[in-house]
Amino acid sequence: MSAPNKNRPAGAPKVKDWPKHLIILLVLGVELLPLYMMLQISGKNNLMFTENPWLPARLGEWQWENYLFAFELIAPAVANSIFITVSTTVLTLFVALLGAYFFARYKMPFSNFLWAVFLFLMLMPGVANIVPLFMLIKSMNLLNTLWALIIIGISGAQVFNIYILRNFIEDLPKDLFEAAEIDGAGHFKQLLHIVIPMSGPIIGTLAILSFLTSWNEFLMPLIFLKDSELFPIGVALIYLDGEYVKQWGAIMATFLLASIPLIILFLFTMKLFVRGLSSGAVKG
Amino acid sequence: MQKPISTAKALREWRLYLFVAVPLFFILMFQYFPAASAVYHSFFEWDGDDTKRFIGLDNFRRILGDTTLWNSFILIGILVVANVLKLVPSIFIAVMIHRLKSDRAQYWYRLLVVLPMIVPQLVVLFIWKFFFDPNLGPLNKFLETTRLIEVLAWFDSTFFAGNTFRTDAPIAWLSQEQLIVPALIIWGFPWIGAVGVLIYLAGLQSISKDVYEAADLDGVSAFQKFLYIELPLIMTQVRLTLILLIIGTLQSFGLQLLLLGEGGGAGGRGMVPGLWMYNQAFVANEFGYACAIGLVLFFFILILTVINNKYVRVDK
Numbered sequence: 001m002s003a004p005n006k007n008r009p010a011g012a013p014k015v016k017d018w019p020k021h022l023i024i025l026l027v028l029g030v031e032l033l034p035l036y037m038m039l040q041i042s043g044k045n046n047l048m049f050t051e052n053p054w055l056p057a058r059l060g061e062w063q064w065e066n067y068l069f070a071f072e073l074i075a076p077a078v079a080n081s082i083f084i085t086v087s088t089t090v091l092t093l094f095v096a097l098l099g100a101y102f103f104a105r106y107k108m109p110f111s112n113f114l115w116a117v118f119l120f121l122m123l124m125p126g127v128a129n130i131v132p133l134f135m136l137i138k139s140m141n142l143l144n145t146l147w148a149l150i151i152i153g154i155s156g157a158q159v160f161n162i163y164i165l166r167n168f169i170e171d172l173p174k175d176l177f178e179a180a181e182i183d184g185a186g187h188f189k190q191l192l193h194i195v196i197p198m199s200g201p202i203i204g205t206l207a208i209l210s211f212l213t214s215w216n217e218f219l220m221p222l223i224f225l226k227d228s229e230l231f232p233i234g235v236a237l238i239y240l241d242g243e244y245v246k247q248w249g250a251i252m253a254t255f256l257l258a259s260i261p262l263i264i265l266f267l268f269t270m271k272l273f274v275r276g277l278s279s280g281a282v283k284g
Numbered sequence: 285m286q287k288p289i290s291t292a293k294a295l296r297e298w299r300l301y302l303f304v305a306v307p308l309f310f311i312l313m314f315q316y317f318p319a320a321s322a323v324y325h326s327f328f329e330w331d332g333d334d335t336k337r338f339i340g341l342d343n344f345r346r347i348l349g350d351t352t353l354w355n356s357f358i359l360i361g362i363l364v365v366a367n368v369l370k371l372v373p374s375i376f377i378a379v380m381i382h383r384l385k386s387d388r389a390q391y392w393y394r395l396l397v398v399l400p401m402i403v404p405q406l407v408v409l410f411i412w413k414f415f416f417d418p419n420l421g422p423l424n425k426f427l428e429t430t431r432l433i434e435v436l437a438w439f440d441s442t443f444f445a446g447n448t449f450r451t452d453a454p455i456a457w458l459s460q461e462q463l464i465v466p467a468l469i470i471w472g473f474p475w476i477g478a479v480g481v482l483i484y485l486a487g488l489q490s491i492s493k494d495v496y497e498a499a500d501l502d503g504v505s506a507f508q509k510f511l512y513i514e515l516p517l518i519m520t521q522v523r524l525t526l527i528l529l530i531i532g533t534l535q536s537f538g539l540q541l542l543l544l545g546e547g548g549g550a551g552g553r554g555m556v557p558g559l560w561m562y563n564q565a566f567v568a569n570e571f572g573y574a575c576a577i578g579l580v581l582f583f584f585i586l587i588l589t590v591i592n593n594k595y596v597r598v599d600k
Contacts, residue, residue: 017385024380027373028396031476034411035400037422046420053425099307102300107288114304121315127535127558127585128578131565132321133314135332155314158307187300216405219538223566234406238542241410248420255407266402274398274482 042066042252049248063249070253076229077236082261084146084221084232085214088153092210093203096158100165101191105177121159134223144226152224153214161206168202169195204272208265215262233258322575322582330572332565343576353577356548356555357584363468363556364533368526370475375522377476378484379514382491397481409542412471416457416543424454458543464553468539480525487518527592534585537562557581 040056041049045063057063102108103115133152134143142148172195180190196203218234225231228239240254266273289297326343330336347353381393400408415423427433436449448462449455457467491513499509515522537558540548546567548555555563557577565574 017389020380020384021389024377024384024393027377027474027476028393030474032396032399034408034415035403037415038403038407038411049420053420053422095307095310098303102304105300106294106297108297108300109288109291109294114308117308118311121311122589124315124319124582124586127537127561128322128575128582129315129318131561131571131574131578132318132325134565135321135571136314136318151310152314155310158311162307187297187303191303212401218406219541233404237404237406237410241413241542248414251414252411255403255410258407259403262402262404266398270395273401274394 038252038255041248042070042256044249046246046248066247066249066253067257069247069250070257073240074233074236074254074257077231077233078258078261080146080230081215081232081234084149084153085211087146087150088157088214089207089210091150092154092157092161093207095154096161096165096206097191097195097203099158099162100169101187101195103162103166104169105187118159118162126156130219130223137224143224144230146230148224149217149220149232152220153210153217157210157213161210164202164206165199168199172198201272204269205275208269208272211265212262322578325572326576326579328572329570330575331569332571336572339572343573344580346573347576347580352552352555353557353560353580355552356557356560359465359554360534360556362465364530366469367529367533370472371477371480371522371525371529373475374477374480375484375518378481378488378518379510381481382485382488382514383496394482394485397476398478400476401478406542409471409539413458413543416467416471418454418456418459421457423457427455459550461549461551461553464544464549464551468543468554471539471543477525483521483525484518487521488514491517527588531585531588531592534558534581534588 043057043062043064043066044052045066048057048061048063099118103111137143137148137152142151176194176198177190180194185193216234217232218238221232221235222238225235228236231239237254237258240251325336327338327340328336329339329342377397381390381397384390384393415421418424424433427436433449433455434451437451440447440449448460455463457463495513496509499513504512535558537556540554540556540559541562543549544554546559546563548559548563558581561574561577561581564570564577
């Protein structure tokens with residue numbers, strides 16, 4: 001664990017940074033190797049890969065048809081994933097805002113009890129729930145629908161989001177609410193016109209976290225979906241992985257296309273992304 | 285924290301209860317009800333249809349004698365230890381990045397650390413599965429090109445049975461019994477967790493440059509700086525990630541399901557408790573027994589969570 005400048009004489013005024021740069025680049029280089037391999041193999045066929053596994057193919061030999069194959073295969077799944085993820089994210093935050101508003105605005109009778117009901121969920125691991133949840137969804141006739149995934153996504157994310165939002169809403173200036181009340185605004189209007197405009201950054205951060213969780217989910221879709229036209233990317237890729245003859249170039253191209261929505265999100269929300277991930281640690 | 289409001293006012297504001305009713309409905313219906321249902325059904329023999337038969341504690345008696353389950357708990361113990369050790373590279377890289385003088389460089393490295401997150405986790409997993417492929421996989425290619433395979437084969441034949449690593453046959457990382465556990469640990473090398481690095485960096489931020497300068501003047505070595513300046517500051521974050529990691533590892537079985545399949549790979553070597561529960565429910569159609577396994581797992585995690593809440597205080 002020691003840094004490279006360990007043996008430098010005591011009290012030396014200048015510490016050289018380049019050994020640190022070298023080590024960081026080396027480690028991150030290996031860490032990014034899967035991404036590099038995905039990119040470069042997506043332009044090859046199996047023969048080209050066997051002959052030259054490490055370096056990218058020349059541009060003239062790049063196998064563009066891999067992307068065509070990938071697009072046809074994964075585009076419907078990406079559409080499904082976007083539908084599920086966006087619906088889950090929007091509804092999760094809306095429902096969580098309702099809950100957080102209740103706890104943050106006044107201390108109503110039973111507030112403490114209800115809060116405990118929410119917090120207790122932090123103690124409960126979700127893994128034991130999977131089997132009964134499957135039975136519940138089955139009895140509700142929601143098996144093999146995208147709504148099943150959205151509903152489960154919403155209910156799973158409530159505690160964390162309400163917890164964060166409650167603290168935030170409690171810190172909003174009280175006179176804003178009082179002024180709105182004098183103007184005759186009901187609670188829903190206050191939520192809409194005071195809370196939501198004022199909590200833009202925190203909502204953005206929570207939205208990114210929720211988006212990532214939902215986008216990466218593959219176990220629930222695998223359990224709850226049967227029809228291939230409903231598959232989000234996760235399950236679609238699992239079935240692609242199950243094929244016998246593997247054209248790695250085409251498979252890597254599919255992986256690449258499946259990542260594009262997240263890449264776009266990343267480009268536009270880099271700051272929120274980094275902040276959202278840092279605060280994700282508080283998730284209990 | 286607000287003061288309690290008067291009953292009269294609470295009665296006037298009864299509409300607020302409609303607000304909380306929405307999230308409450310979701311958690312009661314899709315979290316508490318399934319949990320209660322799991323407890324209830326763990327006393328039944330149930331194939332998932334309408335026919336169920338009350339069998340008392342038989343499911344739990346069966347668990348006591350279920351060697352697959354207990355072996356899976358041993359494996360998950362090994363994986364927890366491995367995952368804890370895998371935190372070290374993230375801490376190391378976070379400290380390295382933090383010690384750089386240039387803020388610009390820090391920013392760009394942070395971005396590079398986050399970069400793998402733009403690929404769905406599943407894709408990273410599948411790329412690793414491809415790395416492990418016996419014939420085309422880059423891991424075997426790397427071992428052949430660098431001739432490391434000869435070293436491994438020599439090591440294996442000298443100290444072990446000599447049938448794991450051989451120069452005349454490709455290494456089947458995911459289908460050779462004795463290689464399954466190592467493969468489950470190796471994947472993801474060098475194990476830089478983007479979230480981990482970011483929160484350690486956030487913790488390190490509070491160290492001012494003066495502290496380092498003072499330490500330099502006193503001739504404090506790089507490792508001592510880590511031990512006495514940096515580690516104490518990120519201890520809260522480390523403890524937090526540690527406990528989340530342990531609970532997460534105990535619950536997870538997606539990795540094993542995708543890399544090795546429902547049966548946990550050759551000889552069931554990759555079987556973890558969650559996967560065994562999944563297997564009993566959706567492969568063997570023994571939903572009652574699966575619920576009982578889920579409860580045992582729940583119990584283990586609950587104990588850990590209680591210990592965590594008691595000893596790990598997280599101040600925000």
